[in-house]
Amino acid sequence: MKKEIKQTEIKELGEFGLIDRLTKNIKIKNESTVKGVGDDAAILHFGEKQIVVSSDLLTEGVHFNLMYVPLKHLGYKSVVVNLSDVCAMNATPKQIVVNIALSGKFSVEAVEELYSGIHLACEKYGVDLVGGDTTSSMTGLTISVTVIGEADKKDIILRGGAKANDLLCVTGDLGGAYMGLQLLERENEVFKVNEKMQPQLEGYDYILERQLKPEARIDIVSALYKLGIKPTSMIDISDGLSSEIHHLCKNSNLGCSVFEDKIPMDFQTKKMAEELNINPLVAALNGGEDYELLFTLPLSDYEKIKNDPDFSVIGHMTEASEGINLVTGAGSAIPLVAQGWNHGE
């Protein structure tokens, strides 16, 4: 006999009942959190540190599709994408505030599932959930997360500090999250045609995890510190490598040469790209959502990172007049075009 899981309508609890249920198990982890959920505002205290603050908003149908994204993963990811921005400042995330708007189709259990992912991310990254708003929407689900982090003033890294001839480096590998999304969308299309079809996801666990459960590279912040390296500029890769390179170049008033064959890609990313007849380079350059870090270093730091598999040197900064170029495997330089989000597309 199939076990029925009880679904509670949100109106049975009401706004305050729902908030109580979602926040009752929160344990404060950071000394800088003076007071969390439960008053008009949270209270934080950072002594002599600088604090950084960043925020992102995810909407159903644009940033995620609940046909194939489990709510727990969605909650986790919505926190991680914000923590990633704090890492990109070379700071440590400490608190988050979460706003959620949801339509009547969601039960209390569904919202709890979403929050279980939020709590899991807080646990893993040692971050305190200190407040937010839960409200209704006419359609769909919207999640807005604001993160607050801290750093010593001297440690903070901006986008604008790169110098000509600096090395351009990325962490991990790129394009996986995009190819994971393509796979999920393909299987979802198959499912829509025939609901009895089971999704064919075997052998692609890595790219699925890149899409569904990305991580923020807080480990890189520690690793750079231990290596005695302070990058001259840094940004996280949320919109795709080409777009982030444009941000670094614009803010540092420089150009850049990026070498096609130096861009790190995982085997599964390339295999899926081949299967779907997509150029994997396009996934790495424009796919986005990898949440790796892109940063620049003086040449003198090269020895410190050259044998570390976490880092790939993919190019170098140039004078602005030379432009932002991709050097192909065959050696020709072509202008690198940035593709951001375009409304309604």
Add this chain to the structure above:
Amino acid sequence: MKKEIKQTEIKELGEFGLIDRLTKNIKIKNESTVKGVGDDAAILHFGEKQIVVSSDLLTEGVHFNLMYVPLKHLGYKSVVVNLSDVCAMNATPKQIVVNIALSGKFSVEAVEELYSGIHLACEKYGVDLVGGDTTSSMTGLTISVTVIGEADKKDIILRGGAKANDLLCVTGDLGGAYMGLQLLERENEVFKVNEKMQPQLEGYDYILERQLKPEARIDIVSALYKLGIKPTSMIDISDGLSSEIHHLCKNSNLGCSVFEDKIPMDFQTKKMAEELNINPLVAALNGGEDYELLFTLPLSDYEKIKNDPDFSVIGHMTEASEGINLVTGAGSAIPLVAQGWNHGE
């Protein structure tokens, strides 16, 4: 000849073009803002102050109806409702982060109109807009604002500090925002039936402004300071007086007696209520959106506020065992019921 105002599709500018256009005129006003818009995160510095953080999310069709709410007013209000939470902590708002999701029906000019209201509120309250996210949605408009404020540790006021026999006070008057909304909805219904009908809004400017352009009572934070008063507990009235009284009582572990005939209401609020056959007391108790402050004071402070028209003493705190009661004009005590937001209703 009617002048055509050029409407630009957002995709003509793209994400980064739109963000540049919306943020190019921002001037930093607070010393605590080290870096605002333009990197992965904003950088703030508060020295030895405590910081407070609060966040709210507004969704189209639930919190506002664009049929009768001008976008500029909406932008202004979405900031003010957050500043109000900081005031309720007896703190000073310093920075905001704004996330917006919007569907393809909005032009660049429409988003600029929304932002002009956001900028106006920042200007009026001396707050810096330091970041956020602008993204697309499948339907409608969602606005999420996070505010950061500062206070000396000794000045912060929580919901939980009230003592038995403390006086319960409110600022300004209540129910106006709700009656303003009823008027706008009535005229909108008339307009839907006959588009040639002009709305009948004369004589109701005050309640319309209460609904469309509320203010945060930062002036009260200063006034209390000058009077040498530190309330024992405080909250802002966003969901309606009865709901906020329940929060104060629950957090302070007390009961309360509120006197019906002491609840301050404006003439226009009462007049509109009569016209629409609504009990004005219901508007004051459950209407919400007045953004006045509700606070408790020791009896010994009564002399300091009794002649100030900004303050009304509406009752007093009791032991929890006595319950939360409304004392009617005829002198009978009836339990006060809190009405929060209920999903899908």
